[in-house]
Every structure is written in structure tokens, then in C-alpha cells.
Amino acid sequence: MKQTQIMLSHGSGGLESNSLIEGIIYEILGEVLVHNGEDAGVFESKMPLAISTDSYVISPIFFPGGDIGKLCVCGSSNDVAMRGAKPMYLTLGFILEEGFSIESLKKILYSIKQEALIGGLKILSGDTKVVPKGSADKIFINTTAVGQIHNAEYSVKNLALGDEIIVSGAIGTHGAVIFCQRNEINLQSDLQSDCVQLYPMLEGLKECKIHSMRDATRGGLAAVLNEWANTACVEIEINEPSIPILPQVKGVCEILGLEALSLANEGVCVIATPQGESQKILQILRSHSLGKNACVIGRVTKKADNAKNARVILSNAWGARRYVEYPQGELLPRIC
Amino acid sequence: MKQTQIMLSHGSGGLESNSLIEGIIYEILGEVLVHNGEDAGVFESKMPLAISTDSYVISPIFFPGGDIGKLCVCGSSNDVAMRGAKPMYLTLGFILEEGFSIESLKKILYSIKQEALIGGLKILSGDTKVVPKGSADKIFINTTAVGQIHNAEYSVKNLALGDEIIVSGAIGTHGAVIFCQRNEINLQSDLQSDCVQLYPMLEGLKECKIHSMRDATRGGLAAVLNEWANTACVEIEINEPSIPILPQVKGVCEILGLEALSLANEGVCVIATPQGESQKILQILRSHSLGKNACVIGRVTKKADNAKNARVILSNAWGARRYVEYPQGELLPRIC
Numbered sequence: 001m002k003q004t005q006i007m008l009s010h011g012s013g014g015l016e017s018n019s020l021i022e023g024i025i026y027e028i029l030g031e032v033l034v035h036n037g038e039d040a041g042v043f044e045s046k047m048p049l050a051i052s053t054d055s056y057v058i059s060p061i062f063f064p065g066g067d068i069g070k071l072c073v074c075g076s077s078n079d080v081a082m083r084g085a086k087p088m089y090l091t092l093g094f095i096l097e098e099g100f101s102i103e104s105l106k107k108i109l110y111s112i113k114q115e116a117l118i119g120g121l122k123i124l125s126g127d128t129k130v131v132p133k134g135s136a137d138k139i140f141i142n143t144t145a146v147g148q149i150h151n152a153e154y155s156v157k158n159l160a161l162g163d164e165i166i167v168s169g170a171i172g173t174h175g176a177v178i179f180c181q182r183n184e185i186n187l188q189s190d191l192q193s194d195c196v197q198l199y200p201m202l203e204g205l206k207e208c209k210i211h212s213m214r215d216a217t218r219g220g221l222a223a224v225l226n227e228w229a230n231t232a233c234v235e236i237e238i239n240e241p242s243i244p245i246l247p248q249v250k251g252v253c254e255i256l257g258l259e260a261l262s263l264a265n266e267g268v269c270v271i272a273t274p275q276g277e278s279q280k281i282l283q284i285l286r287s288h289s290l291g292k293n294a295c296v297i298g299r300v301t302k303k304a305d306n307a308k309n310a311r312v313i314l315s316n317a318w319g320a321r322r323y324v325e326y327p328q329g330e331l332l333p334r335i336c
Numbered sequence: 337m338k339q340t341q342i343m344l345s346h347g348s349g350g351l352e353s354n355s356l357i358e359g360i361i362y363e364i365l366g367e368v369l370v371h372n373g374e375d376a377g378v379f380e381s382k383m384p385l386a387i388s389t390d391s392y393v394i395s396p397i398f399f400p401g402g403d404i405g406k407l408c409v410c411g412s413s414n415d416v417a418m419r420g421a422k423p424m425y426l427t428l429g430f431i432l433e434e435g436f437s438i439e440s441l442k443k444i445l446y447s448i449k450q451e452a453l454i455g456g457l458k459i460l461s462g463d464t465k466v467v468p469k470g471s472a473d474k475i476f477i478n479t480t481a482v483g484q485i486h487n488a489e490y491s492v493k494n495l496a497l498g499d500e501i502i503v504s505g506a507i508g509t510h511g512a513v514i515f516c517q518r519n520e521i522n523l524q525s526d527l528q529s530d531c532v533q534l535y536p537m538l539e540g541l542k543e544c545k546i547h548s549m550r551d552a553t554r555g556g557l558a559a560v561l562n563e564w565a566n567t568a569c570v571e572i573e574i575n576e577p578s579i580p581i582l583p584q585v586k587g588v589c590e591i592l593g594l595e596a597l598s599l600a601n602e603g604v605c606v607i608a609t610p611q612g613e614s615q616k617i618l619q620i621l622r623s624h625s626l627g628k629n630a631c632v633i634g635r636v637t638k639k640a641d642n643a644k645n646a647r648v649i650l651s652n653a654w655g656a657r658r659y660v661e662y663p664q665g666e667l668l669p670r671i672c
Contacts, residue, residue, distance in 0.1 A: 007666070013554025013600070014663030037567050039415040039550060040388035040481075042489060045381065052376035053427035053480055054463045057471075079375040079461075091389035093478045095431075098669075125415075125480070127390045132669055135393075135473040142429045142478035144389055144461070145376075153378060214375060218349025231373050264349070327350030330343070333434075333468055 006100040011130025021128060024102065028109040032116035033123045041124025043089055045148055052079035053144040059334040061104070061138055064177050065192030066266075068141055069111030074197050074266060075336060076145035077119050078215045081199040082269065084154040085147030090116065091125040093142035098133040108139065119197045121145075151206050158211035159232035163300040164278040166271040168201065168285055169194065169293045170244040171221050175263025176252040178335050183256070191248040196267035201288040208281050212272040215265065217336055219327045222261040224270050225312040226326040233310045238298030238324070240316040261314075262327040264335045272300070342436040347466025357464060360438065364445040368452035369459045377460025379425055381484055388415035389480040395670040397440070397474055400513050401528030402602075404477055405447030410533050410602060411672060412481035413455050414551045417535040418605065420490045421483030426452065427461040429478035434469045444475065455533045457481075487542050494547035495568035499636040500614040502607040504537065504621055505530065505629045506580040507557050511599025512588040514671050519592070527584040532603035537624040544617050548608040551601065553672055555663045558597040560606050561648040562662040569646045574634030574660070576652040597650075598663040600671045608636070 009016040026035055034041055054076050061068040077087040092112070096105070116123060124146075173194040179185075198215065214224045221243075229236050245253075245260050253260050267290065273281055278296050285291030304310040312324040345352040362371055370377055390412050397404040413423040428448070432441070452459060460482075509530040515521075534551065550560045557579075565572050581589075581596050589596050603626065609617055614632050621627030640646040648660040 008669045009664070009666035011554075011669060012663060012666040013556075013559050014598070014665070016664070016666070017555070018662070036491070036493075037563070038491060039418040040386040040421070040483070042384055042386050042419060042485065044384045048378055048380045050376040050378050051425070051427060051460050051480075051482070053429045053461045053478065055429040055431050055465050055476075055478060057431060057465045057467050059471075082375040083378060085376070089387070091387060091480050093389045093391040093429075093480075095391050095393060095476055125388045127478075129391050129393045130666075130669065131393050131473065134470070135395075135670070136476070137467065137471040140391075140431055140472070140476070142389065142391055142463075142480075144387075144427050144429075144478075144480035146387070146482075147376070149378065155372070155374060157372075218347075219353070220349075223349050227373070262350070326354070327348060328345070328352070329350070330345035330348040330352075330466075333344045333347060333466065334471070 004102055006096045006098060006102060006130055008098050008130050008132060011128060025109060028106060029113050029123060032113050043124060048149045050080040050083040050085035050147045050149055051144065052076055053142065054079065055140060055142040056336060057140050057334050058336050060181055063181050063193055066195040067108055067111050068139060069108035070115050071195050071266060071336060072141040072143040073112055073115035074195050076143040077121065078198045080145045080147035081202055082213045082215055083149060084151050085149045087119055087121055087145050087147040087199055089124045089146040090121050091144045092123055093127045095136050095140040096130045097136045097138050098130055100138050119199060154210050154213045156212045156228055156231045159228055159234060159272050159300060160211060161300055161303055162275045163211055163272040164275060164296050165236065165238060165298040166273060166278060166281060166294060167297050168269045168291050170246045171265055171268055172245055172249045172260035172263035174266040175335060176249040179256060179332055180252060189248045194265055194267035196290060198267060198269055201285060201290040204284040205281060209274050209277045210271055211274060213269055215269045217266060218264050220262045220264055221270060222324050222327050225324065229310045229312050233304045234300045235302035235304055235309060235311055236298060237301045237313045237315060240314055242295055242297045244293040244295060261324060340438055342432045342434060342438060342466055344434050344466050344468060347464060361445060364442060365449050365459060368449050379460060384485045386416040386419040386421035386483045386485055387480065388412055390415065391476060391478040392672060393476050393670050394672050396517055399517050399529055402531040403444055403447050404475060405444035406451050407531050407602060407672060408477040408479040409448055409451035410531050412479040414534045416481045416483035417538055418549045418551055419485060420487050421485045423455055423457055423481050423483040423535055425460045425482040426457050427480045428459055429463045431472050431476040432466045433472045433474050434466055436474050455535060490546050490549045492548045492564055492567045495564055495570060495608050495636060496547060497636055497639055498611045499547055499608040500611060500632050501572060501574060501634040502609060502614060502617060502630060503604060503633050504627050505604045506582045507601055507604055508581060508585045508596035508599035510602040511671060512585040515592060515668055516588060525584045530601055530603035532626060534603060534605055537621060537626040540620040541617060545610050545613045546607055547610060549605055551605045553602060554600050556598045556600055557606060558660050558663050561660065565646045565648050569640045570636045571638040571640055571645060571647055572634060573637045573649045573651060576650050578631055578633045580629040580631060597660060
């Protein structure tokens, strides 16, 4: 009988583990896997390296615009790209629930492979654990990405008075899509998660002056800007009408009473750049299909004289100004 | 009211996430953390690097001789040490169940810190996810370790006819301890998991000729030797009386009908070394407290002419010989 579900013995380290790993995982991942049957993968780099880890626990595991496999590659790849690095290598750690569908696992593995091919990423190490039914929900994946830093390292430490704040695309889309899925809201539209690898769009920015870059995942744009303001002790002001938001996302926010600024993104980054540099950067971003909606949304307006003044201010079309709070509470667990 | 349990909002990416990460995780990990508040950590290396990832799902999370925090550092550190690398850096990914005890999380963080200090390891990147109650069991941790390869890279590809097989210590102890815990067998002894970082013992082996090295975790010694035999297409013969096993572990195996060869270890490695080199290696291993029981247990006896002959043979004290099978089925999920 053909096995259709993950069994506990697939995580034993014995014969069945071997059949899962060699027969399914290695088989599907194929050429993106640097497969050597050893405990650890080996690589070299003459340049400084950026490393970032993330665990992915998203629910549902398949969603419009992606799945947990695509997400785990994009998410970790983007995190190293945010340091000015070219993503190069990945590790993959699977935690599978006993009874999980092997068909679903295969789909996820194909997504991982496809994204690794898109990004030119090699998988250097992997691990598979199986836990009894009820001890985990379907599948969790941890990916650690390693990238080579070719240029100056981007860091929030560089943030300076007068810096312009750019977003690379429309915000809140991933969060809105997952919200609709989880609340069983049937969107009469083709709205899809923005889940994507950002490095191909960012590659052209090598010669540009960039102070800091961050992808606006959990907590959205509001979390990134508040973190920047707090860490660099500055005031940031953003201009509401200039923030790109898809009309469908605006609609979802209105129906559900959400704030698009706090919704998660999986393919949008925020860039802080010294005055005078933004036009060049926008031109490069907009020349890439992912960056068509890139625009300047605000500026670092003040050095804060104390922690209380390190804040984010939103001005609307009528000139009214309010604070953008650090997102609080949890509206939607398992967003990524 | 003081918060005693993990809440969903601790994983939101917002204010409460921040309080968990800065107030508890950063606070406890302290100097072992290269904390820069960025998406990715940065490091450099002139030497080749080994990288290995593992997810830890052990149950119970606290056990005689360690906890999931100690285990996650030792396990990943050992995996890179097996390639002849000095473990240098770690990433940490936590998946926490809503309602998990913050007191337990703190204990685990202290264990992680202590092991990182012992191994001189720096934590470069971390991630914390919280899933709703029932979607995970207490805590899972993923660690990815990176190490610098100072000498020749050890690899199963080097395995050759005549190679001697060394184990660095008594086998099966971690597996036996977890078995007793899970079966609520009250051991009238001080038997503790062998969970430990192996690199300090192995550091002295830099000048020795070593073909391959593996830590015998899930699937135990039986899995390592079968993998070696299959990958290198050789026959390996081991001698039962020479295999070190603690009397308490022998007792547990007799009571529960277990095979010590298939029990997991978390602080024992298997070394394949060319003929004539083993005495030098044993001397170095035995000079370290972890290697007091190190000994030669067998040899690569034949080049196999086909996959069927690539096997592991155990000879007992009376000269009887039998195959050591690749462990099959799953006796004990969540051993690591």
C-alpha cells in the first residue's frame, strides 16, 4: 500500500526516515540541494556574511499567492537581503505532525525548490522531525538563510535626520489575504499575498546610498517605523495619501476594522536613504516589476531628545496629524 | 499582575513581542547574543564553514542531565564539529505554545546561555513565534550552528578498507534516560543523559588523520554505521564485548527489551580512522573527561561488491555473528 500520510517512524532516524528523506525530500529538491549525506553542509566566502533564522507556522499552509514552502524561502531570503546581502544558502528544518498528508508535503517541497531556483539559493543542511498527532499543527518549517554582503552593510544605526523613507510596494496585502482566509471571507477578487523574494529587485541598488532597510513582516509598516524611531531615537513623519495600498486591501480593512499600517507584508521593504538619493532609488525600484508602486512616504523629521519623542507621526490629506502606535495585542496569530 | 504565561500577543511582532524579546530573551542571553536589532546577524570567515540545522521537539523538555535548551545548543554544535569544524555561531528559532510557562522559558534560556558560554558560541539571529494552545506542545527550538573548518574536512567519502571504528564513550544513555522518563520508570540510579558539546574533546584531534566522524543521535550507533556502510559501499564489523555501555543502560535495555545500539546519544561520536592512527586518537580522547571510555569497536572489513553486501556485522564474545539492522519503526518519538 502506498503511504499517504506521515508516520511517527518517518522521524525515527532509521529506515523510514531514510525513505522519506531520500525518496521524497532529496528527490523533489534535486539540484537545489547540496546533498552530501553528512551532518553539516560546507561553504566558503571571502566576503562578510549575513545570517537570519525564522520559523514559519502560518495557517492555512496554502493561501492565495503562495504556501508555507514559498513563504519560508522568501521570508528568510528577504531578511538577509535587508542587510545588503545577496542570499546564497539555506537550511531547512521541518517539524511534521503525524498523519500530515504526504501529498501536501510534496507540494510544499516543490514550492521550496521553485523559489530556491528563482533566487539561486542552495540548501546546505536539513532536518526532519515528526511529532505525535496533536503535538503540532500539520507542518512548521524553520529556514536559516546566509547571504554575502557585497556593499556597505545596511543598519538602523545609520538612520539620520532628513533621511527619506521609501516603501517598495503596496502594503498590507499578505495580512489582508490571510485575514480573509481565516475569517472565511470570500473575496470577490483575485487578491493574492505579496509573498516574494525581494533581492532581484534590490540587486540594482548596489551603487546607491542606503542607510537602513527592513521588510515589513509581522506588525507591518507600523512596527518597522516604530522600531527605527526607537532604536535611532528620531521622529519619523509619514504622509498617509502617499502610502500605496491596494483598493481590495482598503476594502478588507474597512470591513474588518483593521489598520493597513499594522498588517503583515511578505514582499515589501522599507528603505531609509539620505536626502537627494531617493529619486535614483525609486527609478531603479520602479524599473523592476516588483517595485512599480515604490514611492517616498515620509522623512526623518527630528532627532528626538528623549525616548518619548522617538515616535512615528502620520499626517493625512487634510493636514491632521496622529501618532502611529507600535502594534499591540494579537489580531491574527500564525500570519507567517 | 506579573505575566506568568506566554500569550499569543508575544508573537505578534508588536509591543508584547518586544517586551518578551528585549525584557526576557535579550536580558537572559546577555553577552552570548550579538544583539543589533536587525533582521540578520553579520559575521566573517577566512576559512571554509560548516553549517547544520536541527529542530528540537524533545519530551519531556526537562530531563536528568539536561533540558531542551542545553540539548539544542549541544546538538547543533556537535553536528558542525562532526565535519572537523570549530563551532562558532548559532541562530535560535523558538516556537512557543500559548500558555507556556515563562518560568520554564527562562530556565531554558539560562541553559542555552550556559552552553553557549561553555562552547564560546555567539548567537547571531533569533526568532520567536507563538501558536494558539493545542497547535504545538509547549516549546520547539530550531538551532542552526556555523563552524570554521580548520583542518581537512571529515567526510564519509573518505571511508576506506581497514579503517578502525572508534566510539568516544558509552552508548545509548540519552535514549535510555528519555525512555525511563516517558515510561515513568523510576530509576534507582543517577543515570543522566550524555547530552554535551563534543568539540572541547575533539579539539586535540586536529593533527590526527580522521576519515569520517558522526555523532550517534536518533537511530544510535546502528544508524550511523549502516549509513556509512551504505554510502561508502563497505562492510563494517564491530565486536560486541568492546562496545562501552553503562550497566544502568544495559539494565534498562533488558527490562524494556531495547537494543542499546539503536538508542539515541547526545554526547557520543563515532570516528573512522586509517589503520595505525587509532592509538594516538584514543590517547587524546581519553585525556579528556568526556572520552575516558573511548575505544576501538570494529573495522571496515571489506569493500562491498554490491549494495546488499554493504552491511554492518556484530560479532559477540562467543564468535557468533549477526547483522546489525538499520533501526526500523519508531520506538520513541520526540527523543531530541
